[in-house]
Amino acid sequence: MKTNLYILIVLVLFKSVSFAGEEGASAVPFLKIPVGARAAALGGAFTAISDDASAIFSNTAGLSLAKSGELMFAHNQWIEGLSGETAAYLHPINSKFALGIGANILLSGSMKKYDLNGAESGEFSYSEGALIAAVSGKIIPRGSVGLGIKTIYQKSESKNVMAYAADAGMICEFYENFRAGLSVENIGTKIKLEEESFSIPSGIKLALAYIPLKYGFITAQIKKYSDENITFSAGSEYGFDISANEAGFLRAGYAFGANKNLASGINFGLGLSLDDFLIDYAFSPMGDFGSSHRVSLRIVFGKKDYKIQKEEEYRPKKKSRKKKEKEDDFFIW
Helix, strand or coil: CHHHHHHHHHHHHHHHHHHHCCCCCCCCHHHHCCCCHHHHHCCCCCCCCCCCCCHHHHCHHHHHHCCCEEEEEEEEECCCCCEEEEEEEEEECCCCEEEEEEEEEEECCCEEEECCCCCEEEEECCEEEEEEEEEEEEEECCEEEEEEEEEEEEECCCCEEEEEEEEEEEEEEECCCEEEEEEEEEEECCEEECCEEECCCCEEEEEEEEEEECCEEEEEEEEEECCCCCEEEEEEEEEEEEECCEEEEEEEEEEECCCCCCCCEEEEEEEEEECCEEEEEEEEECHHHCEEEEEEEEEEECCHHHHCCCHHHHCCCCCCHHHHHHHHCCCCC
16 A cells, blocks of 8 residues: 555656656756766766765755764866856754755856857856755654755846745665665746746656665666656765775766766766765766766764764664564555
């Protein structure tokens, strides 16, 4: 009964996203770009394993999975002089609930202007961004949910426009080594330019993760935005101890079905944990536009074991047969 309800919800959400994009391309496409070097290195397949400050952008349910507070800064050196700047803060309230705030901004830098005759007439800049606040809680059996609200803006030389939207997510553990994630994004108002209104790119992501190793996982994800076809991505992370307070991470991911100029294909990444500091790097090919480089810095407050996701943090605790049978009466996968 419970499983059928989850499937029905997912089908309805997919149908809603499909109808939302029937009128063409959406505004503020930067909302579809993976945020943070860790997510980018995995080809964007981060929905089921979001568990750090960047979860506020990828799956709000992941905020309550973090064991410590965290501050994140990220820089994305993107294509054609574009760059992305990100900041996020995760604050656990207790063992079940967490809050998060974040800002994600795309900057054009200085660009030349031309008049109707093709003559240079000065310079201008352009930016668009999103500010988001979210709450997450472990309020469902063997899982967590999250809800975020955001303000989205576009700013050019002559126009400043805004829109408002909401995100929602869920992460559940099932069996011993598996985790599933669901994220619904950018459900909100339109952006109005002059006399026309443009939708923002609403989307839905579904993902599975398999955690066979103590410090590693494999994950796969399907994604549908209102102005795009369904895309698929997969990624893997492997972590290893360097010393008592240091750890390294190797990451790789692949994105299928996306435009070749928008990080379709293979992505690579590295991570280094130095006590309370975590540094991540990702490389993504961008087709004819060259390549994209991302760097993230995460600063952890609190428990020292947060730098590596321990096996027990991914997996549900062992339960007695009697207690498990009672739980399965209302939670069935």
